[in-house]
Amino acid sequence: MPTDCIGIDIGYGFTKTCRADDKRIFPTAITMMTKENTFADISPIVVNGQRFLVGKDAEREGNTIDTRQSGFVTSDAWLAVLGHCFRVNDFVNGEIVLGVPPGVFSRKYSRRILDAIRASDIRVNGEPYRVRGNVRIIPQGAGIFFRHIQDQPGDLQRNVAVIDIGHNTVDMVFFAQGRYVESATESQEIGVSLVLHSIMKAFYREHRLAIDSEAALGILQDKQVTYMGDAYAIEVREEIEGYTKSISSVISRYLEKLPLHPDLGIIGGGGAAIRDLLGSRNLLVVSEPAMANAIGYWYYARNAQQGDSRG
Secondary structure (H helix, E strand, C coil): CCCEEEEEECCCEEEEEECCCCEEEEEEEEEEEECCCCCCCCCCCCCCCCEEEEEEHHHHCCCCCCCCCCCCCCCCHHHHHHHHHHHHHHCCCCCCEEEECCCCHHHHHHHHHCCCHHCEEEECCCECCCCCEEEEEEECHHHHHHHHHHHHHHHCCCEEEEEEECCCEEEEEEECCCCCHHHCCCCEEECHHHHHHHHHHHHHHHHHHCCHHHHHHHHHHHEEEEEECCCEEEECCCHHHHHHHHHHHHHHHHHHHCCCCCCCEEEECCCCCCHCCCCCCCCEEECCCCHHHHHHHHHHHHHHHHHHHHC
């Protein structure tokens, strides 16, 4: 009987999960639950005795934990996000694939993550949750590659550069004929959040109204936003051009110094929001770009499981 599989992509801005055809996304927002909620029935994720709210519940409460700190992965707050992934998917037992930033990916770091998951007391809906089955850890960006290979299996034998534009970072990885080239990884803190913050500032300068990053993303895509029932338009070409010049330069330098000439460049993640703004670079946008890592992780888990079953 096939084992259940789940791919989990915990990003700085959003967390995505894939379990076959069931795909979910929620904000990577975490806050401590300091008191019982009087007006709503909210069940916290409890990690090592600490109660956390995750996702929309955390956003409503405010005072969220900074996910950009270096110790976030393996922290109790990170484990709370993982527990929330299990809860929203009703995931009990099976193959789990997680992604970590390629700049810190190593066997030693993966062991630290596995030890934290196995040793921690995670309680979901008031019940102890024990991770059963295999937990596999691979670099973020690799999921985009595996997602692409499902559509274009012939590209497995090509040299493929992957550009994963996330909320906070741009992660770049390279596959040579299907093999991950560990020495050809790079992460830069030049994610979509930079242009979103620029748009938020521009909107405030023009309208004297504060908007959040979600509204700024709407402006990036549609050039307008609805605020308190009124539609506001704003020209943000200068902010977009400044960002795309910076990110195009980063991508160009990365591609030029790869050990082998890339046959193909794939873009995923938040890059979907700016795919038409990256100049002359011939980058292919992966299917379902925002979800591509999580979907690719699921394919990786399924294929690994099938390989194990064949011995």
